[in-house]
Amino acid sequence: MSKVKIQKTDAIILRRYPLRETSILLVLYTKDFGKIKGVIKGVRGPRAQFGSFPEILTLNRIVFYESKKSELFYITQCDLIDLFKNIRADLERTAYASYAAELTDAATPPNEKCEELFTLLLNTLNLLCEPGSARRVTRIFEIKLLLIVGLMPELDGCVHCSKAVDADVKFSPKLGGLLCKNCLSSDTAAINISPGTINFIRHIKKTPYEKTLRVKVSKQVGEEVENILRKFLDMHIDIKLKTLDFLKKIEK
Ligand SMILES: [Zn+2]
Structure with missing residues (x-):
């Protein structure tokens, strides 16, 4: 036995x-x-x-x-x-x-x-x-969690054509990443995203957790990060939170 x-x-x-x-x-x-x-x-x-x-x-x-x-x-x-x-x-x-x-x-x-x-x-x-700030702790948690579980949106290039992107981009919650201006038609529901938001998420992605807490974030960027991650999570996480x-x- x-x-x-x-x-x-x-x-x-x-x-x-x-x-x-x-x-x-x-x-x-x-x-x-x-x-x-x-x-x-x-x-x-x-x-x-x-x-x-x-x-x-x-x-x-x-x-x-x-x-x-x-x-x-x-x-x-x-x-x-x-x-x-x-x-x-x-x-x-x-x-x-x-x-x-x-x-x-x-x-x-x-x-x-x-x-x-x-x-x-x-x-x-x-x-x-x-x-x-509990909000900031939560934003950092979301980004690090997405990274760990392999659900991080594509922010380094265009999610549709993989080419490098310039400032003229939108974010597609559905496709899970940035769209360059040539690929905007692949998701007409893509939303605006500012360079500050892209930089903030990229920065949190590559910064060790202990150091992320020293990263400053403006109210506007904080709100945009929140909005973008919520829309993305709504599409990619099955359970309604x-x-x-x-x-x-x-x-x-
Ligand atoms: Zn593209």
């Missing part, structure tokens, strides 16, 4: 659902196993035996084993490491953190390890606890 393999890793809780009477189902982004789905039994109801109640947007150390019958993992221990208290105390920061969690879930396949993405999400949550509507309201 094969022995059940017990695993241990650090995990950020992205989603949480009630499951049957007494259990919960968690979607977690883990350091060593990528995105996984895990069940915790006996955490709800009058005879709940599990210690603390796991909250979304927290960092935990979990112990789990694989189910032989399904893709689910069974979590036997979940010890809280960080509650990201300052995010919880602020509605706007909670919305940005929820968006980061949702985008991570929507853009990643299950059970594929990517420590770089785990670190990016963890750094983002830590930074959202600090007084700096619930938090986006809320963010649009508070960002006005």
Whole structure:
């Protein structure tokens, strides 16, 4: 008989659902196993035996084993490491953190390890606890995430003809990149993009994460980056991101 393999890793809780009477189902982004789905039994109801109640947007150390019958993992221990208290105390920061969690879930396949993405999400949550601009932290998160998961729009040449581009370009959310003036007819819904925005995204792309936080960005460029990435994500990420509507309201 094969022995059940017990695993241990650090995990950020992205989603949480009630499951049957007494259990919960968690979607977690883990350091060593990528995105996984895990069940915790006996955490709800009058005879709940599990210690603390796991909250979304927290960092935990979990112990789990694989189910032989399904893709689910069974979590036997979940010890809280960080509650990201300052995010919880602020509605706007909670919305940005929820968006980061949702985008991570929507853009990643299950059970594929990517420590770089785990670190990016963890750094983002830590930074959202600090007084700096939550919007800027979120823009940098979006660009770095797209880069890591291989969804980065083409900004170095024309996405249609691959030729080098000059200043006379538009951005096609549908085709996922810049269009030169000769190729504009390939997407009539292409939108304006300023050189400042192109440069900002290119710069964040090639700058190590720790250094991106020192990059200055004007309000106009910040808003354009936001608009362009939203339109792009709407086209290329299947799941409708619930938090986006809320963010649009508070960002006005
Ligand atoms: Zn072209």
